Ligand code: ATP
């Protein structure tokens with residue numbers, strides 16, 4: 001059921017350790033700070049930090065910050081917070097690929113001196129054209145045979161900003177006929193006149209991902225450089241740099257299949273579009289699969305880590321993972337750990353005609369049916385109550401076991417009541433129900449008849465008003481971005497958010513931001529991190545009660 005699935009990288013490392021091939025492992029999680037992290041990144045985080053935890057190694061947090069135009073300090077801060085919130089600790093300080101810009105530049109000069117790199121004046125379009133295709137070899141650039149002196153001079157002038165963006169690049173000189181297109185003289189540096197969040201205006205050139213990643217791994221002593229399968233074709237290039245540069249260590253790249261979840265986008269670029277277009281309420285909107293959105297929705301770190309264990313790590317593309325597996329992980333956590341409470345989402349007034357105006361009982365109710373460590377709740381009972389409008393039907397079908405005219409129902413933790421009268425306004429709208437209590441039913445069954453239904457309720461005198469936000473999938477189709485040529489925004493669910501003005505039992509008045517509850521018979525809810533301010537109560541529905549995860 002919820003046990004961990006196979007993880008081939010973990011098995012491989014265990015074997016290496018047992019065989020004495022490696023003593024201490026070093027992994028890294030290398031996000032680009034161009035957006036917030038999402039559930040796909042959580043898989044990579046749990047894998048990299050999890051391996052280090054399990055084998056007594058280190059995991060580094062390294063920002064892959066070679067593209068300053070798209071990067072921001074705010075993303076760096078959010079990513080650090082997400083990793084910590086998930087419960088992981090990076091070894092040493094946070095690192096940046098930009099910490100290695102000086103060293104990378106020296107290595108670029110090294111390749112030039114060895115005749116293994118050159119400055120190319122072809123335009124980006126020409127470079128693409130010269131590169132060839134899968135079936136046709138590329139052809140050499142006319143600038144490929146420049147002398148080392150000229151290349152060194154041009155690279156230095158690129159660095160200080162003498163050339164326009166797109167005017168010149170530095171390329172490795174490998175093989176324009178290589179079957180793997182990544183080896184057809186890949187780009188090492190581009191001219192970019194951009195301010196960088198770490199290095200300021202020091203550089204007018206920025207290294208490519210390929211020229212940066214493996215060397216950064218080597219400089220940090222990373223042993224296992226774990227990445228997603230789209231980098232498999234880059235591995236020969238990763239190794240070419242390690243073979244041709246005087247690097248201090250020899251990391252190994254290992255690829256695994258990325259996570260794809262149904263009804264969910266796992267692409268920062270697409271999530272950013274939803275944020276920029278104000279389709280959602282920022283990067284941590286509870287409908288987004290961002291780690292901070294899931295946090296705001298009420299996911300626990302343990303549930304996300306559990307989910308990542310359940311999906312496992314393979315090299316085979318696992319297709320679409322069912323989001324029901326993710327909701328299963330949080331539901332079973334909350335089932336065990338969330339305090340219970342009663343909350344009425346659609347309040348309908350009930351007046352108990354045989355209860356006196358000043359009558360007041362206070363029931364002591366367990367915070368959780370199986371958790372004696374949780375505080376007991378004080379639940380007041382009075383003449384006027386709120387029940388949920390959906391728990392009453394004027395003309396009920398046969399199997400309706402809740403309240404109806406002339407019918408009985410049990411109030412949870414309290415008496416059995418009977419509905420005697422339905423009060424309506426002039427327009428025929430139901431205003432309130434007049435009911436009577438059978439005082440002989442507290443903690444015992446009524447005499448001579450069966451009452452099947454139990455409904456939740458809140459004392460009208462003591463109930464606390466609150467806003468409750470019900471979330472549904474943001475997209476109506478399983479794979480909103482499946483058709484690359486269509487606009488995924490067409491699949492937005494217009495009902496992904498429903499806001500209710502609800503009334504909760506008084507114990508909820510003290511709810512701290514981010515505290516989690518089961519609203520009995522309704523679902524699991526979390527007090528909003530941001531909006532529970534100045535006595536205002538806002539709850540986000542994390543998940544419903546029903547589990548649809550088919551094991
Ligand atoms: P996106 O396309 O959303 O921008 P990315 O891969 O470009 O994702 P990075 O910041 O470079 O974003 O990702 C950091 C790490 O997280 C990388 O090692 C990447 O392979 C991994 N990662 C990203 N998305 C997923 C995913 N869906 N499943 C597993 N790992 C992922």
Ligand code: MG
Nearest residue numbers: 030031032064
């Ligand atoms: Mg990336």
Ligand code: MG
Nearest residue numbers: 032034268269
């Ligand atoms: Mg990306």
